[in-house]
Amino acid sequence: MTVRRVAVAVALALALAGCSSATEPPKAAAPVPSSVPVTAPFKGLRPTSVKIPKIGADSSLISVGLKTDGSISVPSVHKPMQAAWYQLSPVPGDVGPAVVLGHVDGDKQPGIFYKLKDLVPGDEVDVDRSDGKKLKFVVDHVTQVPKETFPREAVYGNSDKPELRLITCGGVFDHAAHSYKDNIVVYANLANA
Template sequence: MSARRAGAALALVLALAACGTPEQPKAAPAPVPSSVPVTVPFKGLRPTSVKIHKIGAESSLLAVAVKPDGSISVPSVHTPMQAAWYKLSPVPGDVGPAIVLGHVDGDKKPGIFYKLKDLVPGDEVDVDRSDGRKLKFVVDRVTQVPKDTFPREAVYGNSDKPELRLITCGGAFDHAEHSYQDNIVVYAKLADA
């Protein structure tokens, strides 16, 4: 599947999925309860871990996909320190934007990407892969965007080089909607690519 097709399939669900309390847009189906397994074991080439030394974030990576109801599988909010890779996006290090998501919080505790908003251009993100490659990505930019104007093309659009997108929730928490109002998106490029 091309990065553009994968991005289009994901665009309506991912913008809200990587949050402490996942919510879908009003037009999309409600999320499946977190007791549903995240995914079956992924046997292909995949990223195995993500590390961001500056913010003390380190996690193995689950491989997740969009479920038949249109929502995306995400790690349980009861395990907020677990990050995930969207397996219909490129494998980090391959051409295109690889998507990694994580909770900002969950179960009244900080999540794996709690400090994602603190990254700045030049910060480094390490990703290990199942083939033994150890990759270094360099942050290009960090944005905070309202969920209703999520920059789909910028996040999921094709690129001619290996890139990485890290996504979590941010901004104010809307207690009535049980969701954060914004997303934090980190754009990074493979070092020396």
């Protein structure tokens, strides 16, 4: 695993420990130093939207980076229908696992990835990019994993083909921690390479 991938894996794991309506970053791990702003306009090639017809998910994509505490910046819980692309992961369509995040809920309403757990192999995910390309990914498999045993290598490890990871929270809501106990991860492969 490259140094960049390790930093990505640590940052995403930290961020996902506090998804849903949590407003504080997780405190369990040491911060990852970063000069990346919380959310910065991304001037290079980037994905602009994600659409998942089966579950009615359709969102523009904002670009997010790392917060100063090393966790990933996620869309505001006050805008739970907004999805985000993690700009330190590959651009969808490039080799490697591109990462798209979305809330399962927020502000007491369903989020953009509320039904993500309902996807099955063969379902399609459409991603548009700033260069005009329209990409189609096909779901390979979906997992629900406890946050304590998040499979970092399987989710963020290098690959030799364009892949997509869709990530949200799931499972039981822990009211004391203000967070869900699990993550839902969708693994998808580029169909129209």
